[in-house]
Amino acid sequence: MRVRNFLGRWGLLIALVLAWEVSARLAGSVFFLPPGEILVHAWQLWLTGPAEQLWLTDAVYADVLPSLGRLFGGWLISAVLGVLIGLALGRSRRATEYFGPLLDFFRSLPTPALVPLFMVLFALGTPMQLATIVFGTVFTVVLNTADGAGSVDPVKRHTAQAFRIGPWGWWTRIVLPAASPKIFAGLRVSLSQALILMVVSEMVGSSSGLGYRLVYAQQQFEFADLWAGIVLLALLGYLLNNALLAVQRRALSWQRGAENPENPARAKGRA
Amino acid sequence: MLEVAGLGHTYEGEQRHVAINELGFTVESGQLTCIVGPSGCGKSTLLRMVAGLQRPTSGRVALRGAEIDGVPEDLAVVFQDYGRSLFPWMSVRGNVEFPLRRGADRRQRAMEALEQVGLADAAKKYPWQLSGGMQQRVAIARALATRPSLLLMDEPFASVDAQTRFELEDLLLSVRRQHGSTILLVTHDIDESIYLGDRVLVLSKAPAELVADLEVPLGAERDQIATRASEGFITLRSHVARLLNAGAEPEAQRATAR
Amino acid sequence: MARALRGLVGPLALLAVWELAAALGLLDRHYLPPPSVVLPRAIQLLTADSDFLLDTIATLLTFLIALGISALIAIPLGLLLGSARPARRAVLTVVEFLRPLPAVALLPLFMVLLGSGPETKITLATYAAVWPILFNTMYALDEMDPLYTDLARSFGFGRVRTAFTVALPHAAPFVATGIRVSASIALVVVVVVELIAGGARGVGTFILEASSGAGRMDLVLAGTVVVGLLGYLINSGLGLARRKAFGWAESREEL
Numbered sequence: 001m002r003v004r005n006f007l008g009r010w011g012l013l014i015a016l017v018l019a020w021e022v023s024a025r026l027a028g029s030v031f032f033l034p035p036g037e038i039l040v041h042a043w044q045l046w047l048t049g050p051a052e053q054l055w056l057t058d059a060v061y062a063d064v065l066p067s068l069g070r071l072f073g074g075w076l077i078s079a080v081l082g083v084l085i086g087l088a089l090g091r092s093r094r095a096t097e098y099f100g101p102l103l104d105f106f107r108s109l110p111t112p113a114l115v116p117l118f119m120v121l122f123a124l125g126t127p128m129q130l131a132t133i134v135f136g137t138v139f140t141v142v143l144n145t146a147d148g149a150g151s152v153d154p155v156k157r158h159t160a161q162a163f164r165i166g167p168w169g170w171w172t173r174i175v176l177p178a179a180s181p182k183i184f185a186g187l188r189v190s191l192s193q194a195l196i197l198m199v200v201s202e203m204v205g206s207s208s209g210l211g212y213r214l215v216y217a218q219q220q221f222e223f224a225d226l227w228a229g230i231v232l233l234a235l236l237g238y239l240l241n242n243a244l245l246a247v248q249r250r251a252l253s254w255q256r257g258a259e260n261p262e263n264p265a266r267a268k269g270r271a
Numbered sequence: 272m273l274e275v276a277g278l279g280h281t282y283e284g285e286q287r288h289v290a291i292n293e294l295g296f297t298v299e300s301g302q303l304t305c306i307v308g309p310s311g312c313g314k315s316t317l318l319r320m321v322a323g324l325q326r327p328t329s330g331r332v333a334l335r336g337a338e339i340d341g342v343p344e345d346l347a348v349v350f351q352d353y354g355r356s357l358f359p360w361m362s363v364r365g366n367v368e369f370p371l372r373r374g375a376d377r378r379q380r381a382m383e384a385l386e387q388v389g390l391a392d393a394a395k396k397y398p399w400q401l402s403g404g405m406q407q408r409v410a411i412a413r414a415l416a417t418r419p420s421l422l423l424m425d426e427p428f429a430s431v432d433a434q435t436r437f438e439l440e441d442l443l444l445s446v447r448r449q450h451g452s453t454i455l456l457v458t459h460d461i462d463e464s465i466y467l468g469d470r471v472l473v474l475s476k477a478p479a480e481l482v483a484d485l486e487v488p489l490g491a492e493r494d495q496i497a498t499r500a501s502e503g504f505i506t507l508r509s510h511v512a513r514l515l516n517a518g519a520e521p522e523a524q525r526a527t528a529r
Numbered sequence: 530m531a532r533a534l535r536g537l538v539g540p541l542a543l544l545a546v547w548e549l550a551a552a553l554g555l556l557d558r559h560y561l562p563p564p565s566v567v568l569p570r571a572i573q574l575l576t577a578d579s580d581f582l583l584d585t586i587a588t589l590l591t592f593l594i595a596l597g598i599s600a601l602i603a604i605p606l607g608l609l610l611g612s613a614r615p616a617r618r619a620v621l622t623v624v625e626f627l628r629p630l631p632a633v634a635l636l637p638l639f640m641v642l643l644g645s646g647p648e649t650k651i652t653l654a655t656y657a658a659v660w661p662i663l664f665n666t667m668y669a670l671d672e673m674d675p676l677y678t679d680l681a682r683s684f685g686f687g688r689v690r691t692a693f694t695v696a697l698p699h700a701a702p703f704v705a706t707g708i709r710v711s712a713s714i715a716l717v718v719v720v721v722v723e724l725i726a727g728g729a730r731g732v733g734t735f736i737l738e739a740s741s742g743a744g745r746m747d748l749v750l751a752g753t754v755v756v757g758l759l760g761y762l763i764n765s766g767l768g769l770a771r772r773k774a775f776g777w778a779e780s781r782e783e784l
Contacts, residue, residue, distance in 0.1 A: 001284075001285075008618055011619060012620060013623045013626065031638075031641065094535075098538040098542075101539060102540050102543060103539070104765070107764075108757075108760040108763070109753075109757035109760050110757075113732070113756040113757070115724065117746070192629060192631075195631050196632075196717070200721050203633070203636070215637055218640060221641075226638060227638075230634050230638065233630055233634045234627070234634075236629075237630050238629045319679075344685065347683070348680075350679075350680070352676065355674050358698070358699075360701075360775075360777050369684070417684065
């Protein structure tokens with residue numbers, strides 16, 4: 001039963017990876033590498049360093065860590081700014097009406113189009129990348145947070161007034177928790193946006209980082225490097241998304257019961 | 272009309288769970304039979320099996336002598352959660368027309384059913400515009416429009432407030448008087464089961480078994496106030512309540528009843 | 530109407546502050562020209578510059594083609610694969626791995642395989658745009674209340690009739706959300722390919738060329754404004770269309 005369950009979920013994925021391995025080995029093309037080869041190459045590329053460096057190679061310290069640093073740095077700045085601004089915005093109907101469309105405009109603007117501008121305004125390298133990531137993600141966080149903050153139902157507000165809960169309590173114990181599902185949704189979307197922007201900004205305006213390495217590998221026809229980079233980014237995206245989901249589940253554990261008291265789509269067969 | 276014999280259902284899985292254990296009863300044509308039992312005793316599973324939505328692991332269900340295989344033709348079900356059972360993208364009339372075959376009289380039958388439940392004016396409205404009681408009436412109208420020979424109802428009035436519940440109960444009785452429908456209604460509310468039913472079947476806790484099969488000697492005319500205050504009602508009510516309280520020992524019950 | 534006017538306060542305030550900052554010398558006019566320079570330039574480009582118009586049309590057309598193809602692929606596929614729970618589980622697991630990969634990471638690979646022309650743009654944008662639509666379609670079917678199928682069965686509907694009369698209307702608003710998300714992704718990918726590969730004309734290429742060399746920042750900013758408008762109109766337009774068509778659906782943003 002457990003085996004069937006496991007296969008039911010992962011079977012297709014495993015089958016596809018195997019098919020990839022077999023077909024790539026049969027085709028023997030230099031462009032299309034089998035996953036086995038890619039993983040071996042990735043291992044050599046990143047995990048064969050000296051023990052003092054935690055077995056990580058110089059390549060990791062030169063490219064992977066700076067990329068991650070920019071990604072998280074930009075995303076965290078954007079998260080903090082976005083949540084603070086969004087909470088304030090969401091509680092003011094006037095402010096939402098005046099500034100909502102402007103924020104929406106900046107959110108739907110394809111941020112990569114701003115990269116040439118940022119390259120001129122900011123120093124090449126990390127400052128430009130941080131600017132790109134922050135600008136490209138903060139509006140998503142603001143708007144989602146505002147949406148959440150604005151949807152605190154009036155009953156809660158009256159309850160707070162009836163119990164004379166002061167402003168600190170109001171913001172941290174009522175508005176923030178009530179808005180947190182939408183805040184997390186905004187954070188998840190902005191994280192995937194940040195990943196895209198990190199890659200794009202490194203491809204265009206940097207001399208280090210994963211994005212840069214991908215373009216470099218392409219220019220040097222180093223396909224193993226190229227595929228290894230792609231797989232690493234895919235893994236990164238997957239892990240980041242799941243990590244955030246896990247955090248969300250912990251933070252919102254009180255919420256599942258309240259929101260979906262009897263979500264039938266999740267219910268097992270029962271009388 | 273409906274015959275249930277040796278019906279049983281066991282859920283296989285991580286833990287084997289016997290929901291229903293050897294249930295048997297018959298429902299005569301034109302009768303309103305209420306099934307009452309504690310929460311989680313398998314009443315809904317029972318109804319789904321009678322409706323043909325779920326296959327029992329043992330026993331059989333026969334409609335007019337023929338054993339059912341899948342959902343039989345002229346059967347209609349009203350579920351508890353009106354909010355979930357109406358399709359939000361269709362108007363009230365659209366929802367009532369939904370199960371009817373395409374044909375000239377489709378709209379007419381839908382409007383007739385809506386009139387019966389007093390919602391002819393709401394035909395063009397959408398479910399989210401209606402109150403809970405009204406939505407449940409639409410669900411009832413939808414079932415009625417199909418002119419079923421057997422109407423199954425799964426705790427249909429559990430989600431509405433008490434006032435609305437009384438209105439809906441009386442609506443059901445009047446509709447039934449007009450059509451002579453055969454109705455099998457599942458509920459956890461003892462008062463409701465006695466008020467509505469010609470017969471009351473009492474189930475035990477899971478594994479569900481038939482604890483009692485009682486006639487309701489209150490006559491055809493029922494009134495929310497008079498009937499509920501009558502002696503017959505009160506006596507029967509305490510009897511059923513005691514049976515339910517005793518609850519999980521169907522063996523013991525049968526022993527003492529003998 | 531009043532609401533729409535109030536919505537203009539934000540942009541007007543921003544433009545005013547920007548213009549003021551430039552006038553006071555807080556901003557370098559060369560690097561960040563004020564709106565009084567940028568906006569007229571943008572209008573001039575759109576109305577009098579045929580090359581720019583062609584670029585804009587190229588970007589828009591590529592975007593539409595990519596979105597169209599991806600919808601044509603993802604919607605039927607999503608409906609088909611999503612119709613049975615075991616298929617959903619298996620496919621959603623695979624999608625969960627593929628979706629977080631930024632499509633732009635595949636650009637170097639695609640450039641090697643397909644070159645730098647419009648084919649790369651369309652292919653990559655289509656690839657990127659398939660996932661949100663596919664995911665949303667399948668998610669819609671996954672979270673559909675099983676009561677709906679019970680109801681249909683209890684009224685004697687077969688699987689096909691249930692699929693068309695119940696599953697499809699239920700899934701439609703989700704699909705619309707998926708299309709809106711896919712649209713912004715497709716536009717981003719198109720612009721990125723134009724910026725990086727440069728082999729096919731488009732607004733991104735225009736911006737890139739304007740920013741290189743001496744750097745005509747007024748052109749860069751004007752181009753950016755046009756792209757921003759495109760993105761905004763597409764996004765708002767799709768959002769509005771969804772609200773009009775599916776007013777009955779609660780807004781469930783599953784991305």
